[in-house]
Amino acid sequence: xxxxxxxxxxxxxxxxxxxxxxxxxxxxxxxxxxxxxxxxxxxxxxxxxxxxxxxxxxxxxxxxxxxxxxxxxxxxxxxxxxxxxxxxxxxxxxxxxxxxxxxxxxxxxxxxxxxxxxxxxxxxxxxxxxxxxxxxxxxxxxxxxxxxxxxxxxxxxxxxxxxxxxxxxxxxxxxxxxxxxxxxxxxxxxxxxxxxxxxxxxxxxxxxxxxxxxxxxxxxxxxxxxxxxxxxxxxxxxxxxxxxxxxxxxxxxx
Amino acid sequence: xxxxxxxxxxxxxxxxxxxxxxxxxxxxxxxxxxxxxxxxxxxxxxxxxxxxxxxxxxxxxxxxxxxxxxxxxxxxxxxxxxxxxxxxxxxxxxxxxxxxxxxxxxxxxxxxxxxxxxxxxxxxxxxxxxxxxxxxxxxxxxxxxxxxxxxxxxxxxxxxxxxxxxxxxxxxxxxxxxxxxxxxxxxxxxxxxxxxxxxxxxxxxxxxxxxxxxxxxxxxxxxxxxxxxxxxxxxxxxxxxxxxxxxxxxxxxxxxxxxxxxxxxxxxxxxxxxxxxxxxxxxxxxxxxxxxxxxxxxxxxxxxxxxxxxxxxxxxxxxxxxxxxxxxxxxxxxxxxxxxxxxxxx
Numbered sequence: 164x165x166x167x168x169x170x171x172x173x174x175x176x177x178x179x180x181x182x183x184x185x186x187x188x189x190x191x192x193x194x195x196x197x198x199x200x201x202x203x204x205x206x207x208x209x210x211x212x213x214x215x216x217x218x219x220x221x222x223x224x225x226x227x228x229x230x231x232x233x234x235x236x237x238x239x240x241x242x243x244x245x246x247x248x249x250x251x252x253x254x255x256x257x258x259x260x261x262x263x264x265x266x267x268x269x270x271x272x273x274x275x276x277x278x279x280x281x282x283x284x285x286x287x288x289x290x291x292x293x294x295x296x297x298x299x300x301x302x303x304x305x306x307x308x309x310x311x312x313x314x315x316x317x318x319x320x321x322x323x324x325x326x327x328x329x330x331x332x333x334x335x336x337x338x339x340x341x342x343x344x345x346x347x348x349x350x351x352x353x354x355x356x357x358x359x360x361x362x363x364x365x366x367x368x369x370x371x372x373x374x375x376x377x378x379x380x381x382x383x384x385x386x387x388x389x390x391x392x393x394x395x396x397x398x399x400x401x402x403x404x405x406x407x408x409x410x411x412x413x414x415x416x417x
Numbered sequence: 418x419x420x421x422x423x424x425x426x427x428x429x430x431x432x433x434x435x436x437x438x439x440x441x442x443x444x445x446x447x448x449x450x451x452x453x454x455x456x457x458x459x460x461x462x463x464x465x466x467x468x469x470x471x472x473x474x475x476x477x478x479x480x481x482x483x484x485x486x487x488x489x490x491x492x493x494x495x496x497x498x499x500x501x502x503x504x505x506x507x508x509x510x511x512x513x514x515x516x517x518x519x520x521x522x523x524x525x526x527x528x529x530x531x532x533x534x535x536x537x538x539x540x541x542x543x544x545x546x547x548x549x550x551x552x553x554x555x556x557x558x559x560x561x562x563x564x565x566x567x568x569x570x571x572x573x574x575x576x577x578x579x580x581x582x583x584x585x586x587x588x589x590x591x592x593x594x595x596x597x598x599x600x601x602x603x604x605x606x607x608x609x610x611x612x613x614x615x616x617x618x619x620x621x622x623x624x625x626x627x628x629x630x631x632x633x634x635x636x637x638x639x640x641x642x643x644x645x646x647x648x649x650x651x652x653x654x655x656x657x658x659x660x661x662x663x664x665x666x667x668x669x670x671x672x673x674x675x676x677x678x679x680x681x682x683x684x685x686x687x688x689x690x691x692x693x694x695x696x697x698x699x700x701x702x703x704x705x706x707x708x709x710x711x712x713x714x715x716x717x718x719x720x721x722x723x724x725x726x727x728x729x730x731x732x733x734x735x736x737x738x739x740x741x742x743x744x745x746x747x748x749x750x751x752x753x754x755x756x757x758x759x760x761x762x763x
Contacts, residue, residue: 242640257635259628261698270628271639273621283622283642316754 172197172232172368173218173249173337179226180213187213189392190227195337200359200369202383202400204412209389211372215339218370219251220244231336242271248335254342256326260315264307265296267314268329303328303361305354320351327358337368344375356382376405390414440754447747451692451707451740458711462718469721476600480668482713483602484509484661486706488680489687490613491541491657493705494650495556496688497617497630499697502654503560504544505661506680507567510673512537512662514571516588517581517672526587533666534659540567541655545648556651564681571674580673584666592667602664606706609660613702626650630698686733687712690740696748711736 171194180188188210195201205211216222218229220238228235231247238244244251259267269292275285297310305324307317314322323343330338340359344352359382362369373379379386380400388396388411396411398404446453463470488505495502516533519525544563548556575581584592594601617623628636629646637643661680666672684705691708693700712733719729 241638245638245640255634257632257638259631259635259698261627261631266624266627270624271636271641273624275621283620283625283645285621286619287621287624315751318755 169196170233171195171230174230175214175218175227176230177227178214178217178224178229180210180217180222181225187392188217188224188227191389191392191394192227193387193394193397195368195370197368198363198366199384200363200371200382202379202386203370203372203389204379204386204408205389206412208391209412210392211389212341213392214389215251215341215370215372218244219249219339245333248333249337249339250330250334251339252323252326252330252341252343254345256322258314258322258326261313263313264300264310264325265293267325268292268296268299268332272333299328299332300325303331303358305358318351320347320354323347323351323355324358327355327362331362331365331367334367337370338362339370339372341372342374343371344373344378352378376409379408380405388412437754437757440750440757444747444750444754447743447750448692450743451690451704451711455707455711455714458714458718462714462721466718466721469718472598474717474721476595476598478710478713478717479603479606480600481717482709483600483606484665485680485683485687485712486606486709487609487661487664488654488657489684489691489705489709490609490702491650491654492681492684493688493693493700493702494613494617494626495654496685496693496695497626497698497700498647498650499630499633499695500548500556500647500650501560501685502541502544502651503557503681504540504563504567505654505658505684506677507564507571508537508540508655508658509662509665509677509680510675511540511567511571511574512659513666513672513676514574514581514674516662516666517583518574520583520585520672521581524585526585526590529585529588529666530591530663533662534656537659537662538652538655541652541658542648544655545651548651549644549647560651568674575672575674578673579675580671582671584670584672588663588667589670590667592664593670602668605660605664609657610702610706617702622646622649627698632698683712683733684709686737686740689744690736692740692743694744694747695741696744 173195175191175193178188178191191210191214193201203211203214213222217224220241220243223239229238230236236247238247238249259270262270274288274291275282276288277285293310300307305328307321314325327340327343343355347355356378359369359371371383380402383400386398386400386408387394388408390412398407400408468474488509492502492505512533515536516529519529519532540563544556544560547553547559553559591601591605596604617626625636625641625646628641629643633643665676687708688700688705689695689708690711691704691706693704715732715736716729719732
């Protein structure tokens, strides 16, 4: 960096979250930058999911703040998070099995006309949506056998790719991926990893939650490790420090 | 049909999705099955009884099927959202009685029609609002309750009459007269179907109905007004019941608290026999229409062949069982197609 360091597109500052007696997040802070994959690591119950749900509007923070491009934002619902430019792909993918990929892409934010009508009463611009969706899938090299078939008929990897591609189209700020390869075989995992790399090269900010250290080392530019609700480390993953990462996650001495 | 024609239906074109030929063929057959069976039925029945295809009888079938078809279109929208409207028959009876009462004090086709539409729509709104605002686990509870409320209310308002004779000329014209040799009620069905198609195929609201049926949680996450969409389907079902009430009261020139008996069964059967699915978000207006015509044809044929009415009920019931099993088979075949896809990708 020759001049000032780039501003984070998203920062979480001193996030606190309690569920009754459980202190799920204890002053966690992190930053995400454009053109970077940030891995969010931790054992089960470390607070990853809680943190992601706070960023994506499912939970509200008890204390601390979320800052998007320098402005503190209050995100009180998943729809609000999407409006703010934060797209999250959970393991359930939130796909509509009965709709085609392009109908899935635009569901809830359909291209429509005329603009003076209330949104629900407008007419669909189906052709434009089909064309745009096909272009995005093509650009991200997501090969689908039939764009006119409902996603119910597609494989796990294809469905994952559709969900990730959809998120990338609408994520003006950041894409959060919750274990995107957990349910996939080797070859399909490979494709999704390539897709994530593609998102990064297009300048997206990506937060990746995964348990797969190989994927972290291969893909992540930085890794933030949570343990028992605290941030216990932040480093640049590499083959050489893979053991340190695991030690941080499980809390053992390296 | 456009290139997107089959995509939201229960019978997607999977042949190009790369599933095995056998699975694709089975799914395609299941998709066009109801229409094929209808054509086959017509062919067989017209051989059995020459009266069947005579213009008078065809017009008769059209008139008898009209009410089921109109109400089934509303029922289809409700079923798309994984719901069910059991109140349609009683709601229709209540609407005709309300219309009949209005007719007693004023001979205005417009007012009587508005009264029937208003009464039926109000019942639909109550169904939807109690289901959604009352956070009921399933709509069959409220619509079953409203079945009882509406039937009781209709009997109460009719004070002991089983039929209340008389309807304004305008209503009789809609339900009972013909234009160009076709019953006017047929044109009402066409108009309702076109309106339904326009909404489900071309409008954002229609897409949201499919989204809510396909994945309610995801629909909420995507910012779709899920509760509003749900309520709207019951309201639209009520509107369809109101239109059906006008047609039936017009055809019979009367109203009755006993009208619409088992109409809920006929309309649900029409939707399912037509090839739509109970699984949510799968099916379209065409399914409701095909199913309604199929029920009309079966009833008419059994009448012509002199089969008694009790056996007709048994036959319709059996057809429903077959249709529901076909629905189950279809979802299993889809899962099979999916796993073939996954195997191919791996």
